[in-house]
Amino acid sequence: MKITVESSLAGCTCLITGGAGFIGSHLADALLGRGHRVVVIDNLSTGRLENIAHLRAHPLFQFVHASIEDEAVLNNLAAQAKVIFHLAAAVGVKLIVEKPVETIETNVLGTELVLRTAARHGCRVLIASSSEVYGKGCKVPFSEEDDVVLGATSRARWAYAASKMVDEFLGLAYHAEFGLPVVCARIFNTIGPRQTGRYGMVVPRFIRQALCGEPLTVYADGSQTRCFCDVRDVVEALIGLAMHPAAAGRVFNVGSTEEISILDLARKIVELTETFSPIEFVPFDRAYAPGFEDMQRRVPDITRIRELLGWEPKRSLEESLRTIIARARADLQTL
Numbered sequence: 001m002k003i004t005v006e007s008s009l010a011g012c013t014c015l016i017t018g019g020a021g022f023i024g025s026h027l028a029d030a031l032l033g034r035g036h037r038v039v040v041i042d043n044l045s046t047g048r049l050e051n052i053a054h055l056r057a058h059p060l061f062q063f064v065h066a067s068i069e070d071e072a073v074l075n076n077l078a079a080q081a082k083v084i085f086h087l088a089a090a091v092g093v094k095l096i097v098e099k100p101v102e103t104i105e106t107n108v109l110g111t112e113l114v115l116r117t118a119a120r121h122g123c124r125v126l127i128a129s130s131s132e133v134y135g136k137g138c139k140v141p142f143s144e145e146d147d148v149v150l151g152a153t154s155r156a157r158w159a160y161a162a163s164k165m166v167d168e169f170l171g172l173a174y175h176a177e178f179g180l181p182v183v184c185a186r187i188f189n190t191i192g193p194r195q196t197g198r199y200g201m202v203v204p205r206f207i208r209q210a211l212c213g214e215p216l217t218v219y220a221d222g223s224q225t226r227c228f229c230d231v232r233d234v235v236e237a238l239i240g241l242a243m244h245p246a247a248a249g250r251v252f253n254v255g256s257t258e259e260i261s262i263l264d265l266a267r268k269i270v271e272l273t274e275t276f277s278p279i280e281f282v283p284f285d286r287a288y289a290p291g292f293e294d295m296q297r298r299v300p301d302i303t304r305i306r307e308l309l310g311w312e313p314k315r316s317l318e319e320s321l322r323t324i325i326a327r328a329r330a331d332l333q334t335l
């Protein structure tokens, strides 16, 4: 992929909200690698200092421990930035089911503040949205202009999707009404080193379970499928979208199209870790909460981003898993 950068953005200062998180920290690595100055704001609710520890001494890196809801701090940082990557959000299905108020408030109020502040300073904004927005739709693959079907409001999971939809609507509205350059990236399942299984994400959970000799907890019968994209590919897409002059005012899927069932994923991880962990099937009601709804398949149509940026994932699932397993092994040894 060749990144087309508006000339005024070459080497500019980028603000990453949620930059101590899994994707945000990899984004910081990639932006610094391209010569940008990077400022991270994170309240460390789910982000971790270890994720950015290796950047602390970098001359172009700055970390601010604050919430994006602290308007004065956000305003001050936005005044120095040309581009804002808005990644601060409540993450993971587990957290969403357990802390619904925090999820909705963080996602909606946070984005509102970021957009209002960006408009004041004329910053370009990339909003990290989610494939959750596609809700319980059954179409394969999902395209950006598809209708969206969410579950009932009594099911907490859909609050996350709805909050991300509001974020997208608001971002697109700022673009339509005020001409603010806002682009929305609907990020599908993403994997890589530094991702934690604490909030329910399946790949780090299975790898930890395998390396610790515990059973791999496959929910339901494991026939549900996902497409897992390497975080290094995802951050390339995010940078490309944020910097491209024609991306503003649009929504783009970002993800892999290599589909695998969760049961096959568990088997693959057992094989690649060369462990003998058994597979344990756990009903959804026990894994999450009674009445939990999962989606059976989730595959992105990436035509739109491919046409604009020439982007597509470079790493296969197996290559990504090998990288994560090697890193997880090293981490276990240093514990």
Ligand code: UDP
Pocket: 093, 189, 200, 201, 202, 203, 205, 206, 217, 218, 219, 220, 224, 226, 262, 294, 295
């Ligand atoms: N999953 C699983 N075992 C786990 C964690 C997750 O079988 O220990 C399943 C989960 O039900 C879903 C898939 O793996 O079908 C991906 O889950 P994740 O939370 O990583 O992402 P999302 O549900 O947002 O796609």
